[in-house]
Amino acid sequence: MTTPRDTPTSRRTRANGDGTVYQRKDNRWEAAGYVLAPGNTRKRIRVYGTTRKEALAKRTEKIANSNRGLPIPSIQGSLAAYLTYWLENVAVHHLRENTHTRYTTCVNRYLNPGLGKKKLTKLTAKDVRTWLNQLRTTCQCCTRGLDAARDQPRCCAAATCCSKRLSPLTLAYIHSVLKSALEHAVREEEIPRNVARNVRTGTPHPRRFEPLTADEARQFLAAARNDRLFVLYELALRTGLRKGELLRLQWEDLDLGAGTASIRRTLQRTQTGGLTALPTKTRASERRIALPGECIHSFKEHREVQEGEREAAAEGWRDNGLVFSTPAGGPIDPANLNRSFRALLDRAGIRRIRFHDLRHSTATLLLEQGVELVVIKELLGHAHIGVTAIVYAHVRLRLQRDAIDSLSAALDGPSDHEPHRDDGYDPPLCGTIVR
Known part of the structure; x- marks a missing residue:
């Protein structure tokens, strides 16, 4: 009687421990195995490859991710479908109405046209970065057809692009909306990671404001x-x-x-x-x-x-x-x-x-009077003192310069024509009031 051990290697279709792996009628190779699914359950998955080695490598990767506690994605739809679900069933309960309206506009105007057809499970950081770079250099008049509604065309319809591009703040806002949506998909174990977090857009400069003197x-x-x-x-x-x-x-x-x-x-x-x-x-x-x-x-x-x-x-x-x-x-x-x-x-x-610049005027004038930053943060109702520090960084820089100038004046000492004191008492170096 012939046993599996006696079978020649050339005739065996799989090695010990390989699990289910075989060649299909279309000449592709299929491998199957069990991995972790949402809800702490196990699910049988199938992967495919042009060669037996490729199919085994794909299955091994999925099993390795499963052993690390990463559930397999369960959503097979597009990003646009998930964004619609997120806006209608999740964001609407956690955002103010005006904020939800801005999120909806952002999704319909930028995210869906640019990335909506991508599969949620196959979206990569490279896709997001490429889309943001394209959005950064695209004229919005041409893309959204704004020129068509004007009585006198002055952009693409007039063969002269006005180069109306999105500001860095708007790009950062669009990126944050995408990150928020994908972050919820991770929490619901629909995708293993938030690829938008791996894309850096840079920190935009805050809007310039001119407070009252x-x-x-x-x-x-x-x-x-x-x-x-x-x-x-x-x-x-x-x-x-x-x-x-x-x-x-x-x-x-x-x-x-x-x-x-x-x-x-x-x-x-x-x-x-x-x-x-x-x-x-x-x-x-x-x-x-x-x-x-x-x-x-x-x-x-x-x-x-x-x-x-x-x-x-x-x-x-x-x-x-x-x-x-x-x-x-x-x-x-x-x-x-x-x-x-x-x-x-x-x-x-x-x-x-x-x-709103009256509010900025209050903070600026208080800073110039030497009020502590933490007191201004409590008065304005900022969530974190870092917000106060970033918004009024230009004021703090000016105050630092005034303080350094005052210290320099103290360190320079008295002029040559003033009499020299030698009474055994040395005044402190910083004898000047720093405003």
């Missing part, structure tokens, strides 16, 4: 003195509160006796709910701040004015408990506040800035 700030407050929303502008400049935080501030949030204000909510306009009260931007944004003495006095006067508006509106008054409201008691639309702010700047003869 101390003289401009005094000029601004003097011009706003007779404005109906003077207290809002004063509070924004003295405390650095965000626009939405100011517009959602309620009288019950103020403790004028203790001189504090509790920031709990923010007002935003959404596509579905209109003007809506939402939680603060981050957990750190929900905070309690100290009120300047000037603002406490202004609040008392503002309340008397609001009571007069309540009596004038009579039954048309909408009692929302808001500190800053329309003459009828309703919430102020952020867009209307922007228009009023720009009109105030024009009347005051001050250069045009954004309303």
